[in-house]
Amino acid sequence: xxxxxxxxxxxxxxxxxxxxxxxxxxxxxxxxxxxxxxxxxxxxxxxxxxxxxxxxxxxxxxxxxxxxxxxxxxxxxxxxxxxxxxxxxxxxxxxxxxxxxxxxxxxxxxxxxx
Amino acid sequence: xxxxxxxxxxxxxxxxxxxxxxxxxxxxxxxxxxxxxxxxxxxxxxxxxxxxxxxxxxxxxxxxxxxxxxxxxxxxxxxxxxxxxxxxxxxxxxxxxxxxxxxxxxxxxxxxxxxxxxx
Numbered sequence: 001x002x003x004x005x006x007x008x009x010x011x012x013x014x015x016x017x018x019x020x021x022x023x024x025x026x027x028x029x030x031x032x033x034x035x036x037x038x039x040x041x042x043x044x045x046x047x048x049x050x051x052x053x054x055x056x057x058x059x060x061x062x063x064x065x066x067x068x069x070x071x072x073x074x075x076x077x078x079x080x081x082x083x084x085x086x087x088x089x090x091x092x093x094x095x096x097x098x099x100x101x102x103x104x105x106x107x108x109x110x111x112x113x114x
Numbered sequence: 115x116x117x118x119x120x121x122x123x124x125x126x127x128x129x130x131x132x133x134x135x136x137x138x139x140x141x142x143x144x145x146x147x148x149x150x151x152x153x154x155x156x157x158x159x160x161x162x163x164x165x166x167x168x169x170x171x172x173x174x175x176x177x178x179x180x181x182x183x184x185x186x187x188x189x190x191x192x193x194x195x196x197x198x199x200x201x202x203x204x205x206x207x208x209x210x211x212x213x214x215x216x217x218x219x220x221x222x223x224x225x226x227x228x229x230x231x232x233x
Contacts, residue, residue, distance in 0.1 A: 036224075043120070043207055043224035044158075090157065101148070102209075102222060104157040 002027040002093050006105035014113050015083050021076040021108050023065075023091030032094040033074040034102065035065055037087045044090065050074060061085070086112045116142045116212050120225025127198055127232055135193045135228045137208030143188035144210035148222070149181075152205040164191040198232040205229050 003026045013019055025031055032051050036044040048059025055067040065076045074091060091105040117140040127133050137147055145166050150158040162183050163171040170183035180202075182194040191210075195202055207227040 034222075041205075041227070041229065043118075043226040044209075045224070046221060049221070101160055101163065102158075103160075106157045109155075 002031055002103050004091050004093050004103055004105035006089075006091055006108050008108045009106070010109045010111065012111040012113060013081055016080050019076075019078045019081045019085070019110070021089050021091075021110070023074045023076065023105060024072050025074065025091075025093050026072065027093065030069065033065075033067060034092040034094070035059065035063070035074075035076045036090045036092060036104075037061075038090065038107075039087045047076070047089075081110075081112055083112045083114070086110055116140075116210070116221075116223045118144075118208065118210050118223045118225040120208055120228055122228060123226060124229040125231070127230070129199055129232055130197055132194055132196045133198055133230060135195075135206055135208075135230075137191045137193070137210070137225050139189045139210045139223075142210075142212055144191075144212070145188060146211045147185060147191040148209045148211070149183060149191075149193050150207045150209070152207060152227075154205075158207060161193075166191075195230065198230070200232045203230055203232045 005024045007022050034049045035047040038044050047063045048057045050057045050067045057065050063078050067074050088107045088109050090107045092102045119138045121136045147164040149161045151161050152158045160173050161176045164183045164185040166185045172178045185191040205227050209222045209224045212221050
């Protein structure tokens with residue numbers, strides 16, 4: 001079965017600094033990969049997704065992620081964070097199309113300091 | 115993007131009572147919806163897959179008699195927590211799958227979640 005690992009439980013960065021959130025997956029083939037953001041007490045919003053093609057994926061709110069097959073990683077990046085980016089970030093994987101069961105990582109809580 | 119509305123956003127109930135949570139797709143039809151449970155500071159755990167017009171498929175370890183799922187129409191799925199107990203207190207989130215075009219091009223839209231507290 002597929003699994004997702006987010007090694008960092010909590011990250012703190014200064015406003016304006018760059019950000020990278022790590023995500024590693026375990027699956028035999030190329031999975032479908034997603035990054036979601038969750039504000040406190042809210043549902044999830046999709047930031048970006050990767051199915052195939054260009055391994056560098058652009059998302060909303062200035063986020064991007066890069067799929068690296070050799071490292072089984074799909075790290076999320078943003079060149080300059082804003083205070084409004086403070087939230088919980090989840091990496092997720094779907095093993096194959098037709099089975100839309102999302103398996104989520106444990107999440108990374110992002111804190112922004114002024 | 116597509117909108118999924120979940121109601122109520124929070125509910126407090128007495129132990130032993132039942133609570134119904136609704137998940138509606140507002141501007142699209144969803145043949146499949148998913149119900150997740152999220153404990154504080156933890157990830158989302160899939161509870162069940164809800165298919166319109168058929169029985170839900172429950173994940174291992176989820177009590178189907180306790181968490182009743184009904185997907186009677188293409189825009190509404192409900193989760194009923196029966197005989198709720200304090201350990202059922204959690205954040206419940208639904209999502210609906212939308213085919214955005216082309217093989218593999220699918221996206222899940224999430225409701226805003228329901229905070230259930232059983233006292």
